[in-house]
Amino acid sequence: MKINPEGDAMFHRHDLLQFSPQAAQQIFLLWQAAQPHDWLSSLPDWQRSFNAGDIPGIVRRHLPAEAKTEIALGFSFPMRIDGQRQRFAITLPAQEVVRRITPFEAAAMAFLASSPALGALVDLRERFLQLGCLPGVWGSAALQIVSGFSYTDNASDLDIVIEACHPEQLQAVYQSMLQLERQHRLRIDTEVLWPTGYGSSLKELMTSGNQVLGKSLNDVRLFDKTALLSLVNKE
Known part of the structure; x- marks a missing residue:
């Protein structure tokens, strides 16, 4: 898989990347070495899957001291210690990537609706598609x-996550999202991806003042809401 090590056009926030078993094993050992000694005697049951490269890393923004020639990733492990989800940040060479999964590809995969969030996703996919909006899922x-x-x-x-669309369509998607939150009794955070490369919260876009926060792989900044909507407010 050919990857641009500088990130930018090849990668987006929330993309999931799977790696070679060799790289995955190195990541696990680095994480394990940072854990309290009393956890090292009992290896997690998901280690085999992680070491095979089956548990992906999440593309994230580089920290100031990190090499831009490598991919910045965040790993979230299935286990919790003292109620806290275990996470690990690292950079890796691009040549170790064997698969990229976008949020839109993840949302299209088959899955068992074994939790309220996944049950809500089943309904959300159908309702958003009826509104002409293709949803992606992350987190x-x-x-x-x-x-x-x-x-x-x-x-x-x-x-x-959704691609930016006409303001009237965004409003319809927003109302559908609020209905799904009430129906499934959970919080749904929807991010709108703009042609600028930034993403912003749909809730902030529909309810905040004149500005909305935009996030990208490079930085975070405020945007004028009217200017953003003008990018898609075309017949």
Whole structure:
């Protein structure tokens, strides 16, 4: 798989990347070495899947001291220690990537609706598509769909991403999202991807003042809401 090591056009926020077993094993050993000694005697049951490269990393923004020639990733492990989800940040060479899974590809995969968040995703896919809007999924729901491990529980939110569309369509999607939140009794965070390469919260877009926060792989900045909507406010 040919990957641009500089990131930019080849990768987007929330993309999931799977790696060679060799790279995955190195990542696991680095994480394991940072854990308290009393955890090292009992290896997690998901280690075999992780070491095979089946549990993906999440593309994230580089930290100031990190090499831009490598891919910045965040790993979220299925296990919790003292109630806290275990996470690990690292950079890796692009040549170790064997598969890229976008949020839209993850949302299209088959999965068992074994938690409220995944049950809500089943309904959301159908309703958003009826509105002409293709949804993607990221966060814990995406990790569970791709890996098969239980990342979601009864308290999990549902993280969604959509491409920017006409303001009237965005308003319809927003209202549908609010209905789904009430129906499934959980929080749904939907991010709108703009032609600028930035993503912003649909809720902030529909309810905030004149500006909305935009996030990209490079930085975070404020955008004028009217200017953003003008990018898609065309017949």
